[in-house]
Amino acid sequence: xxxxxxxxxxxxxxxxxxxxxxxxIREQTVCRPFRGPGLEVVQExxxxxxxxxxxxxxxxxxxxxxxxxxxxxxxxxxxxxxxSGRRQIVDFALPGAFLGYQSQLDQPTQLGAECxxxxxxxxxxxxxxxxxxxxxxxxxxxxxxLNAQALSRAHGQLxxxxxxxxxxRTAHFLCEILLRLRRDETAPLRGAVDIPLTQTHIAEALGxxxxxxxxxxxxxxxxxxxxxxxxxLTVLDPVRLAELAEFETEFSAHEKIx
Amino acid sequence: xxxxxxxxxxxxxxxxxxxxxxxxIREQTVCRPFRGPGLEVVQExxxxxxxxxxxxxxxxxxxxxxxxxxxxxxxxxxxxxxxSGRRQIVDFALPGAFLGYQSQLDQPTQLGAECxxxxxxxxxxxxxxxxxxxxxxxxxxxxxxLNAQALSRAHGQLxxxxxxxxxxRTAHFLCEILLRLRRDETAPLRGAVDIPLTQTHIAEALGxxxxxxxxxxxxxxxxxxxxxxxxxLTVLDPVRLAELAEFETEFSAHEKIx
DNA sequence: CGCGATTTTGATCAATGTCAAAGGTGGTGG
DNA sequence: CCACCACCTTTGACATTGATCAAAATCGCG
Numbered sequence: 189x190x191x192x193x194x195x196x197x198x199x200x201x202x203x204x205x206x207x208x209x210x211x212x213i214r215e216q217t218v219c220r221p222f223r224g225p226g227l228e229v230v231q232e233x234x235x236x237x238x239x240x241x242x243x244x245x246x247x248x249x250x251x252x253x254x255x256x257x258x259x260x261x262x263x264x265x266x267x268x269x270x271x272s273g274r275r276q277i278v279d280f281a282l283p284g285a286f287l288g289y290q291s292q293l294d295q296p297t298q299l300g301a302e303c304x305x306x307x308x309x310x311x312x313x314x315x316x317x318x319x320x321x322x323x324x325x326x327x328x329x330x331x332x333x334l335n336a337q338a339l340s341r342a343h344g345q346l347x348x349x350x351x352x353x354x355x356x357r358t359a360h361f362l363c364e365i366l367l368r369l370r371r372d373e374t375a376p377l378r379g380a381v382d383i384p385l386t387q388t389h390i391a392e393a394l395g396x397x398x399x400x401x402x403x404x405x406x407x408x409x410x411x412x413x414x415x416x417x418x419x420x421l422t423v424l425d426p427v428r429l430a431e432l433a434e435f436e437t438e439f440s441a442h443e444k445i446x
Numbered sequence: 447x448x449x450x451x452x453x454x455x456x457x458x459x460x461x462x463x464x465x466x467x468x469x470x471i472r473e474q475t476v477c478r479p480f481r482g483p484g485l486e487v488v489q490e491x492x493x494x495x496x497x498x499x500x501x502x503x504x505x506x507x508x509x510x511x512x513x514x515x516x517x518x519x520x521x522x523x524x525x526x527x528x529x530s531g532r533r534q535i536v537d538f539a540l541p542g543a544f545l546g547y548q549s550q551l552d553q554p555t556q557l558g559a560e561c562x563x564x565x566x567x568x569x570x571x572x573x574x575x576x577x578x579x580x581x582x583x584x585x586x587x588x589x590x591x592l593n594a595q596a597l598s599r600a601h602g603q604l605x606x607x608x609x610x611x612x613x614x615r616t617a618h619f620l621c622e623i624l625l626r627l628r629r630d631e632t633a634p635l636r637g638a639v640d641i642p643l644t645q646t647h648i649a650e651a652l653g654x655x656x657x658x659x660x661x662x663x664x665x666x667x668x669x670x671x672x673x674x675x676x677x678x679l680t681v682l683d684p685v686r687l688a689e690l691a692e693f694e695t696e697f698s699a700h701e702k703i704x
Numbered sequence: 705c706g707c708g709a710t711t712t713t714g715a716t717c718a719a720t721g722t723c724a725a726a727g728g729t730g731g732t733g734g
Numbered sequence: 735c736c737a738c739c740a741c742c743t744t745t746g747a748c749a750t751t752g753a754t755c756a757a758a759a760t761c762g763c764g
C-alpha cells in the first residue's frame with residue numbers, strides 16, 4: 189500500500205478541518221506561500237477534510253464542482269471519457285496536487301477523478317477561490333506554477349504517446365512516475381517501489397490495449413529491464429531503462445542548431 | 447495568408463515598443479487585467495516588439511530564455527524533440543498566447559517554437575516576471591487561467607491521440623482549430639478558412655505519418671465532410687464533422703452515473 | 705519555365721488491436 | 735481456516751490499422 193502516511197495519522201471522520209499548521213505537505217501544495225503567521229488565511233478559507241476509499245470517485249466528467257481539492261495523501265487518476273466510451277487517463281495526481289481548478293470556475297469540469305488508493309483531500313470553496321487568489325498574489329502565482337508544471341507533464345505525455353512505440357512508451361511512462369516519486373533523491377532509480385496501477389490503468393494512460401501492455405511488460409521483463417508484479421515495480425537495469433525512456437538526452441537532438 | 451492584421455499596421459522595425467494603449471488584442475492576453483490608468487505598468491515592463499518571418503524560430507528546445515513572449519499576431523507551433531529525432535507538436539499558439547512561461551523560469555525550456563506565419567510578439571524580461579506578478583495579483587491570476595486553458599487543451603489532445611483512430615482524430619483536430627478560430631461566433635462552422643498547416647504539421651501533431659494523414663484527408667474529402675487544399679480548409683458537412691469529432695457529446699457517456 | 709517543397713498514390717510490411725480462454729491473486733464470508 | 739468470487743494477468747491465433755518505401759503529380763515561387 190503506497191499511501192497511508194497521512195491516513196494513518198489523521199482522524200477518519202469526514203469534514204473535520206485539520207490544523208493547517210500541522211499540514212505535513214504544505215511545502216508541495218498551492219498553500220506553500222502561507223507560512224507562519226499568514227497561515228490563518230488558508231485555515232479560515234478551508235472548508236474541511238475528506239477521506240475517500242480506494243476505488244471511489246472524487247468527481248466525474250460533466251460535473252459542476254462547488255469545491256477545489258488539495259490532495260493530501262494517496263493517488264488520484266485524472267481522466268476524460270470519450271463518446272466512444274473509451275477512457276483516457278490524462279494525469280496521475282500525487283500528494284500536493286491541486287484538483288478541480290480550471291480557467292472558468294463556473295463551468296462543468298471535463299475531467300473525472302478516481303481514487304487509486306485511499307485518499308485524503310482538503311477542500312476549498314470553488315466560487316470564491318479566485319477572489320482569495322487576488323488578495324494573495326503569492327497564492328495566484330503558485331497556482332500558475334502548479335498549472336505550468338501540469339502542462340509540461342501533459343506535453344511530455346503527448347510526445348510519449350504520439351511519438352514512441354510501445355516498449356519505449358511504457359518505459360518512459362514508468363520512468364517518469366519513478367522520478368516523480370523520488371523527486372528529491374538524486375540516487376539512481378534502482379530497486380522496488382509500490383505502484384497502485386493495474387495494467388489496464390497503464391493502457392488507458394498510454395493509449396494502448398491492456399493486452400498489448402501486458403506483452404510489452406513481458407518484453408521489458410525478459411530483457412531484464414524491470415518487473416511489475418502485484419503492484420510492485422522493480423527496476424533491474426536503470427541504465428537500460430533510462431536509455432529506452434530517453435531520459436537525460438531529451439534535448440541533445442537539437443544542440444546542433446545552437 | 448491567415449495572419450497579417452497587426453503586421454500590416456505595425457512598423458516592421460524590430461524592437462520598437464508599441465504603445466500598449468493601442469494593443470488590439472489586450473483582451474485576450476495576459477495583460478488583460480491592465481486597463482486604463484494601470485496600463486503603464488505593462489508598458490514600462492515591456493521590453494519591445496519583435497517581428498519574425500514565417501519559418502523562423504522564436505526559440506529552441508534546451509534554450510535558456512531571457513524573455514517571455516506575448517503573441518500579437520500569427521501562428522506559432524510549439525513542439526518537443528525526442529532523442530529519436532522525431533518531433534511532436536504539442537500545441538498551436540494563436541494571438542493572445544503567452545509563450546515561454548514555465549514553473550522554473552531559470553531552467554532551459556523543453557519546448558521549441560516555430561513561426562508558421564509571419565509573426566509579431568511583444569517581449570517581457572523573464573527573470574523578473576514573477577516579481578511583477580507578485581505585485582499585480584490580477585496578472586498572476588490571469589497567468590494561472592491561461593495555463594489552465596492550455597492544460598485543458600493538452601488534455602484534449604491527449605485523449606484525441608490516445609483514443610481515436612485516424613479519421614476521427616483528424617476530424618477532431620481540425621474541428622478544435624476551427625472552434626478556436628471562431629471562438630465567439632456561435633454560428634455553425636460551415637465555409638472556408640485559411641489554415642497555415644502542411645499535412646506534415648498535422649501528422650506531427652497527431653502522431654501519424656504524413657502519408658497516412660494524406661490518406662485520411664482523402665477519405666474525409668470523398669465522404670464529403672471537408673476539403674483541405676492549399677492551406678484552405680472548407681467544411682462541407684458540419685454535422686457529420688461534429689459527429690466524427692465527437693463535439694458536444696463529450697460527457698454524455700457518463701451521465702448515467704450521475 | 706524550372707526548381708524545391710508538398711501532395712498523392714500503390715504496394716508491401718510491421719506494430720498493435722481484438723477475441724477467447726486459461727491461470728493468478730487477494731479479499732470475504734462461512 | 736478454507737472456499738469462493740471478482741478482478742486482474744497471461745497467452746495464442748488472427749484481424750486491422752497505420753508505417754514505410756518509392757515514384758509520380760502538383761503547387762508556389764523566383
